[in-house]
Amino acid sequence: MGQRILGIDLGIASIGWGVIEAEEPDGIIVAVGVRMFDAPLVDKTGEPKSAQRRTARGQRRVIRRRRQRMNAIRKLLHTNGFLPDASVGALHDALRRVSPKGTHPPVSPWTLRTAVHERRLSNDEFAIVLGHIARHRGFRSNSKSEGNANAADETSKMKKAMEATREGLAKYRSFGDMLANDEKFKDRKRNRDKDYSHTPKRADLEDEVRAFFLRSGDMAM
DSSP, rough: OOOOEEEEEEEEEEEEEEEETTTTSSOOEEEEEEEOOOOOTTTOOOOOOHHHHHHHHHHHHHHHHHHHHHHHHHHHHHHSSSSSOTTTTTTHHHHHHHHHHOSSSOHHHHHHHHHHSOOOHHHHHHHHHHHHHHOOOOOOOOOTTTTTTTSOOHHHHHHHHHHHHHGGGGSSSHHHHHOOOOOOOOOOOOOOTTTTTTTTTHHHHHHHHOOOOOHHHHOOO
16 A cells, blocks of 8 residues: 545534545546535624634633732832832822822822822822723734734724824823813713824823823922
């Protein structure tokens, strides 16, 4: 018996196979066949079931990385004396200390991201600001060719919305200052329903943090 080659063709609802004699000049088909089965699709949408698992896996990864990032941020703030401890609730406790129940108007991370340009913040307030930015750190593309024609539609939509939002940034001292004071963002500060107009570029947040430290240094003199 000569050398034989097995070929397999994988499909979403079938597997085809064939065996040929490889040593024959034109090859001789020894056997062929196909195995059919139900496609792994969601009945209502026709979407592959693997897409749901992939989405859930991606969400778990995002949550895990955010948790790790915030653990590291709280530890850094505690090590440098901004927080009394690095527990999970340390930043929430700091916000309760600077804005106890009944405070009017209530203090929020957004109001503090404006106040940092006007006065020197306390350790609790500064920790709240840095923690808030670290948690909502904006968008940075990992694409090697930024804005190429093959970018996903959702990513392209996000980039266009961010650029439109940045047009108003020149009137404010930082991205946080804009969202806190611009009437356009009065009702909400976060994206919803695939509206990306509230998404900052990470570079703008990095500029905001640098401005915080420079401003705080000037006020300490």
